[in-house]
Amino acid sequence: MSSEDATVSFSLEINVEQAYTEIRRIETLLYRTLGLIRRMGGGDEDLMKVVAKMQRVISILNQLRLAIALTQAAFAASGPIGWISLGLAGIGFMTFAMDMNDMIYDSTRGA
């Protein structure tokens, strides 16, 4: 048994790869929304258009919430806590999942 083998350790790992993927989707939606706003032009305060714009923003922010939730899930999915210890098979394996019930609101000031 080498001295390295004889060590005992507790490992924590995080990975935000899935969050990146979700953020890319959100960005696409965001660009589309901005395009829509530009097409609507300034000065037009037609209620239905404003409502439509708000709905898009809410949709984006809901996706953002999903991205954050997926990041939390990634903690669990990527095996964030594992035991690597020689001859200690009984020590076990733990995972943790963040329990974050976040609400995302949008604030459509200006625009």
Next chain:
Amino acid sequence: MTAIKMDWGKGTIKQDVAEIPNKLLEGAEEAILQIAYLVLGLGQVHVRVDTGSLRDSGRIERGGRGKLWREVKVRFGGYIVNPKTGRLVDYAAVIESRYPYLKPAVQEVRPEMDEIIRRLCLAQVASLASVTV
């Protein structure tokens, strides 16, 4: 329940959305490091001591400096020479199996882990100009 509010009027929403994964990674890294220090400290409290070599061999190792992931390890063993044997500490796993010190440390910190990660991730996201938590 935590509210995350994004201010559309700030004009930085595009940059902020793009920055969110980095902020989450920063927050999560800070969190696992904080957790690791707690586990290390408690492990050093729980471990049986003769020469103190095993206790002193406890340390934190950082790895996984890739773009999207980080790794932090709390390790006991090696690193320190035991004055009685003249060898590096080579009995960390044996002592853990007989008189657990690392496992109880993890179990003690376990209830706090989720909250530490949640708090530090949110703090990082909240640092973005258009985001209020």
